[in-house]
Amino acid sequence: MKPTHLHPPGRCRMIDEVLSLIGDKWSIYVVVMLGQGKRRFSELKREVDGISQKMLTVTLRGLERDGYVTRTAYATIPPRVEYELTELGQDLLVPVRALGDWANRNESRVVGARIRYDARRAQAAE
Amino acid sequence: MKPTHLHPPGRCRMIDEVLSLIGDKWSIYVVVMLGQGKRRFSELKREVDGISQKMLTVTLRGLERDGYVTRTAYATIPPRVEYELTELGQDLLVPVRALGDWANRNESRVVGARIRYDARRAQAAE
DNA sequence: CTGTATCCTACGTGATACTG
DNA sequence: CAGTATCACGTAGGATACAG
Numbered sequence: 598m599k600p601t602h603l604h605p606p607g608r609c610r611m612i613d614e615v616l617s618l619i620g621d622k623w624s625i626y627v628v629v630m631l632g633q634g635k636r637r638f639s640e641l642k643r644e645v646d647g648i649s650q651k652m653l654t655v656t657l658r659g660l661e662r663d664g665y666v667t668r669t670a671y672a673t674i675p676p677r678v679e680y681e682l683t684e685l686g687q688d689l690l691v692p693v694r695a696l697g698d699w700a701n702r703n704e705s706r707v708v709g710a711r712i713r714y715d716a717r718r719a720q721a722a723e
Numbered sequence: 724m725k726p727t728h729l730h731p732p733g734r735c736r737m738i739d740e741v742l743s744l745i746g747d748k749w750s751i752y753v754v755v756m757l758g759q760g761k762r763r764f765s766e767l768k769r770e771v772d773g774i775s776q777k778m779l780t781v782t783l784r785g786l787e788r789d790g791y792v793t794r795t796a797y798a799t800i801p802p803r804v805e806y807e808l809t810e811l812g813q814d815l816l817v818p819v820r821a822l823g824d825w826a827n828r829n830e831s832r833v834v835g836a837r838i839r840y841d842a843r844r845a846q847a848a849e
Numbered sequence: 850c851t852g853t854a855t856c857c858t859a860c861g862t863g864a865t866a867c868t869g
Numbered sequence: 870c871a872g873t874a875t876c877a878c879g880t881a882g883g884a885t886a887c888a889g
Contacts, residue, residue, distance in 0.1 A: 616751065619822075622882080625742060638851055649883055654852065664836025675850040676889080685832050692822040699818040700741035706811050707740055710790025748862080764871055775863055780872065801870040802869085853888075860881085868873075 623648055623656040625693060628682070631666060632690045635681035665689060741815075744789070749774055749782040751819060754808070757792060758816045761807035791815060 619625050626645045630636060636644070642653055657680060660666045665686035671677045682690070744750050752771045756762060762770070768779055783806060786792040791812035797803045808816070 616745070616748075620746060622746065625738075642851095650852080651884090652882060655882085662837055662840040663833045664840075670851085673850095676852085678851060685829065685836070688829065689825065692818065692825040695821050696741060696745075696818040697738045699815065700738045703811065703814065704740060707789050710811070711788055714788040714790075768871095776872075777864090777874095778862065781862095796871090799870095802872085804871060851889090853886100855886085856884085858881105858883085860879105862878085862880105864875100864877085866873105866875085869871090 619689075619693070621656070621659070623652055624660060627653070627656050627660060628665060628686060628689060628693060629697070631680060631682045631686065632694075635679050638678050638680070641680065660686070740789075745819075747782070747785075749778055750786060753779070753782050753786060754791060754812060754815060754819065755823075757806060757808045757812065758820075761805050764804050764806070767806065786812070 619628075623645065626648070627641060630641060630644050638653070638657075641657075642648065642650060645653065648656075657666065657668070661668050661680075664683055666680050667683055669679045669681070671679075749771065752774070753767060756767060756770050764779070764783075767783075768774065768776060771779065774782075783792065783794070787794050787806075790809055792806050793809055795805045795807070797805075
């Protein structure tokens with residue numbers, strides 16, 4: 598994915614980590630959901646808007662592998678699996694929420710900028 | 724954050740915006756680079772390791788449209804274009820850096836979790 | 850209910866060539 | 870120097886079917 602070798606180790610390395618940790622489409626949503634408490638597979642499927650069964654599975658496996666969530670399966674019938682944030686997952690929630698809050702507070706600024714940009718381009722196209 | 728879990732009909736738009744920013748491959752790199760001061764196109768090309776000319780252009784257009792960077796072209800020969808973070812861009816840098824710092828501090832925990840996970844799976848496969 | 854296993858398409862990205 | 874225009878490709882991710 599990345600040909601990083603000719604770079605001063607500090608900064609770019611950290612960004613690499615960020616992207617590899619949360620760069621995919623669904624992880625953040627799932628983590629935020631689990632931030633409100635443990636969830637069953639089907640609950641997540643319902644709550645994470647638009648996610649497919651496949652991607653929920655893939656995402657959860659990734660989060661589990663990276664130590665953000667635990668998976669607990671109960672051998673009942675029907676089966677029942679619960680996912681829960683680990684301490685690492687809870688920690689991650691802090692900067693993630695900061696980012697989310699920022700996004701909330703600044704949404705209008707981005708939307709505004711976008712409208713102005715598009716307006717300028719539309720005019721330039723005439 | 725707050726009850727994102729009741730994203731009614733629509734979904735949580737605000738976070739989508741910023742998420743898509745982080746979601747793509749290059750935007751964060753460029754923003755962080757510009758966090759160190761204004762840059763010319765060719766400078767960014769050199770500094771953002773591995774980015775192609777096309778993707779740098781695409782990325783910069785996106786950032787410009789969203790109001791994170793300004794583009795200033797000087798009609799000299801040869802042409803010269805400078806990109807710089809707007810105030811919005813600078814603001815974004817704060818939570819982004821927080822996330823980056825978190826990633827740095829917790830990298831070993833993730834790597835460890837990953838190794839343990841893989842080890843368990845390798846064993847289970849025997 | 851909680852997954853796997855395929856298949857298939859759309860999109861992001863890189864390589865290359867060309868322009869002002 | 871700072872782009873734009875094509876093409877070619879891999880893969881993330883959706884749809885679907887099936888299994889434990």
